[in-house]
Amino acid sequence: MQLSESVALLSASNQVDILVVENDLAEARISLYGGHTLSYKPKRDHRERLWESQDAVLDGTKAIRGGIPVCWPWFGDHPSKNWPAHGYMRTQQWHVVECVDSETGSVIKLKPEFSVGPGFDGNADLTLTVSVGNELSVQLTTKNVGAQSFEFGGALHSYFNIEDISQTQLHGLTGDFLDKTENYARKVTPEAYRFHGETDNIHLSTESVLTIRTPGFSIDIESLGQDSIVVWNPWIEKSQSMTDMPDYGYQFMLCVESAITQGVTLAVNEQHTLTQVIK
Numbered sequence: 001m002q003l004s005e006s007v008a009l010l011s012a013s014n015q016v017d018i019l020v021v022e023n024d025l026a027e028a029r030i031s032l033y034g035g036h037t038l039s040y041k042p043k044r045d046h047r048e049r050l051w052e053s054q055d056a057v058l059d060g061t062k063a064i065r066g067g068i069p070v071c072w073p074w075f076g077d078h079p080s081k082n083w084p085a086h087g088y089m090r091t092q093q094w095h096v097v098e099c100v101d102s103e104t105g106s107v108i109k110l111k112p113e114f115s116v117g118p119g120f121d122g123n124a125d126l127t128l129t130v131s132v133g134n135e136l137s138v139q140l141t142t143k144n145v146g147a148q149s150f151e152f153g154g155a156l157h158s159y160f161n162i163e164d165i166s167q168t169q170l171h172g173l174t175g176d177f178l179d180k181t182e183n184y185a186r187k188v189t190p191e192a193y194r195f196h197g198e199t200d201n202i203h204l205s206t207e208s209v210l211t212i213r214t215p216g217f218s219i220d221i222e223s224l225g226q227d228s229i230v231v232w233n234p235w236i237e238k239s240q241s242m243t244d245m246p247d248y249g250y251q252f253m254l255c256v257e258s259a260i261t262q263g264v265t266l267a268v269n270e271q272h273t274l275t276q277v278i279k
């Protein structure tokens, strides 16, 4: 079904519904399950920016491995209960509320079926705005439409498509980070940020302009509204233990996540937007 000149909805039985975007500037694919952007390829260089696991589960029974999972209303494990890691939005059905084409690309607004779930009882209105043009912009807006303030966290948990993790470098981060693989030990960001093993780092960072340099090309990433940048690569053992990731998959992906790990409190009628722009 065509939703606009550049956006079509593809439905297949037992598969998640996919929005296929193709305009003069770029191509993209967005799954309505999870409000999950799977692919983005600008036409100026035809290079895929996002990594999607070839073993990703695409039948709507599990969060999709790769692309840009939307994590909300908390980041990582829930602090007190055994509720799903990264919240419940990445496994929820979203629907299109607006789809507009213009000279600068296609803008698609999505909303989830509901925002209340186990572990969060705030009254939130959520909108995900995906703009596909010369750059990809993903914005998650949380508005407090209830009668009480609430706190939330989350992330745009982007998986970037890289050439070779051992020859890839991340630029733009300085200061301290918390190393989740070593019980949140505080460490100093190395000047040359390279990858030699499992990486799960929370940079409590307001730095918002980063670049991934990988053989043959670079990806620029801008963030707004985050309190942290999370850098994740599971490396070989974890890849082997994950059923939705090929054993060697870690060599070709790097997660650089615009995240709220410390929590944002919204008063009644207040709103917050978490943005990641990929160039």
Ligand code: BG6
Pocket: 076, 085, 086, 157, 180, 200, 230, 232, 257
């Ligand atoms: C990262 C976390 O954001 O996501 C890691 O910091 C976690 O600890 C990773 O392993 C993947 O999470 P999941 O739930 O998609 O397997």
